[in-house]
Amino acid sequence: MKIAISGKGGVGKTTISAGIARIFSREGEKVIALDTDSSPNLITTLGGGQGDVKPLSEIEELIEEKMGIKPSSGEGQMFKLNFTVDDILDRFGVQCNDGVKLLVAGSIKQGGSGCFCAENTLVKKILKHYINESEYTLIMDMEAGIEHLGRGTTENIDVLITVVEPNLRSVETAERINKLSKDIGIKNNVAILNKVKDEIEKKIIEDKLSIPIIYTIPYSTSVRDADLKGTSVFDEDEEFTNIMSELKKKL
Numbered sequence: 737m738k739i740a741i742s743g744k745g746g747v748g749k750t751t752i753s754a755g756i757a758r759i760f761s762r763e764g765e766k767v768i769a770l771d772t773d774s775s776p777n778l779i780t781t782l783g784g785g786q787g788d789v790k791p792l793s794e795i796e797e798l799i800e801e802k803m804g805i806k807p808s809s810g811e812g813q814m815f816k817l818n819f820t821v822d823d824i825l826d827r828f829g830v831q832c833n834d835g836v837k838l839l840v841a842g843s844i845k846q847g848g849s850g851c852f853c854a855e856n857t858l859v860k861k862i863l864k865h866y867i868n869e870s871e872y873t874l875i876m877d878m879e880a881g882i883e884h885l886g887r888g889t890t891e892n893i894d895v896l897i898t899v900v901e902p903n904l905r906s907v908e909t910a911e912r913i914n915k916l917s918k919d920i921g922i923k924n925n926v927a928i929l930n931k932v933k934d935e936i937e938k939k940i941i942e943d944k945l946s947i948p949i950i951y952t953i954p955y956s957t958s959v960r961d962a963d964l965k966g967t968s969v970f971d972e973d974e975e976f977t978n979i980m981s982e983l984k985k986k987l
Contacts, residue, residue, distance in 0.1 A: 743900060821865045839862070867893065902941055931955045
């Protein structure tokens with residue numbers, strides 16, 4: 737399966753991405769977790785340590801090797817488009833707990849912040865390869881919002897999970913993601929309600945959200961505490977890990 741996880745910033749995408757990845761791997765799948773956030777921290781929740789991993793889109797030597805251009809060489813430069821990325825996992829993959837391999841791709845930069853053509857091309861090439869050509873189960877932790885959703889990158893995703901927490905802005909973001917996902921042909925867009933404290937919150941969000949809800953995750957102090965300590969909740973709380981097992985069954 738190729739699974740993308742999106743939603744507004746702070747709703748719990750990274751925790752859910754890591755949990756699903758680790759459960760798939762525990763049950764025998766070969767799993768790649770792909771971090772495409774501009775502030776990548778999936779490595780901690782996957783149990784891969786707390787060290788900084790430089791995103792692939794920021795490794796100038798890699799971009800020059802693959803595309804024949806230095807990212808700092810200025811706008812309007814020509815670069816190669818026929819480069820391969822099938823060696824990326826072996827060279828840059830981080831081994832994490834439960835056998836998950838992590839790639840920190842980096843985000844796709846938007847307009848208004850200089851020329852990022854080479855960096856964007858590299859990230860999109862990596863996405864296409866591991867979505868369309870890889871035999872691994874792919875769990876993609878997407879940047880907050882909808883920046884990575886575009887033709888040629890995620891239209892072959894099997895499932896788009898939109899994580900929603902109990903507030904109106906989160907619902908509004910989820911609805912925008914749902915519309916765009918339909919525009920690019922993603923057939924299975926489902927929602928997960930996260931950090932839900934009671935039935936009142938759950939009912940309010942259910943009434944406002946048009947995306948099918950497949951699972952509700954209660955608010956967890958264990959997740960909060962692990963975030964504060966910089967550790968993985970999945971190495972500390974078996975009960976929360978079991979919640980991810982149930983979610984995986986729904987998928």
